[in-house]
Amino acid sequence: PCKCILSGQWQNDLGSQVHIFDVEADGSFSGEYRTAVSATQAPIQPALLCGSQQLHGEGQQPTFGFTVNWKSFSDSTTVFVGQCFVDKSGEESLHTMWLLREEVNSGKDDWKATRTGCNVFTRIA
Numbered sequence: 001p002c003k004c005i006l007s008g009q010w011q012n013d014l015g016s017q018v019h020i021f022d023v024e025a026d027g028s029f030s031g032e033y034r035t036a037v038s039a040t041q042a043p044i045q046p047a048l049l050c051g052s053q054q055l056h057g058e059g060q061q062p063t064f065g066f067t068v069n070w071k072s073f074s075d076s077t078t079v080f081v082g083q084c085f086v087d088k089s090g091e092e093s094l095h096t097m098w099l100l101r102e103e104v105n106s107g108k109d110d111w112k113a114t115r116t117g118c119n120v121f122t123r124i125a
C-alpha cells in the first residue's frame with residue numbers, strides 16, 4: 001500500500017537523522033538533515049535537503065535522490081541516490097550511495113575534492 005513514500009524520519013548507520021516532509025504528487029520533497037558527524041562541538045544546525053522519488057513504480061520499491069547543502073564550517077554538498085526496499089517483515093530501508101563535494105581553494109585541488117561512499121537509512125518514524 002503506502003510503503004516507501006519517503007516522508008517521515010530516517011536514521012543512517014552514523015546516527016544522523018533525516019526528516020523528509022510531505023512528498024508532492026510529482027515525487028518531489030524537501031526536508032532537513034541533522035548530521036551526527038562533524039568536527040566541531042558546536043550544536044549542529046539542521047541542513048536543508050531537497051530531492052525526488054519515483055512514484056509510478058507498482059513494485060513500491062522506488063528509486064530516489066536528494067541533495068544536502070551542509071550548514072557548517074565546510075562549504076560542502078552531498079548528493080544521495082538510492083532505492084527504498086521493504087523486507088519480509090515490512091521494514092523499509094533506504095540503500096544509498098553518496099558523493100560529498102567540498103569546496104576547495106583552487107582547480108589544482110579539484111581532483112581530491114569529491115568523496116564517495118554508501119549509507120543505509122532505516123525508518124525511525
Ligand SMILES: O=C1C=CC(=NNc2ccccc2C(=O)O)C=C1
Pocket residue numbers: 012014016034035036037038070071072073074076078098100119
Ligand atoms: O559539515 C559537514 C560536511 C559534510 C557532512 N557529511 N555528512 C555525510 C556525508 C555522507 C554520508 C552521510 C553523512 C552524514 O552526516 O550522515 C556533514 C557535515
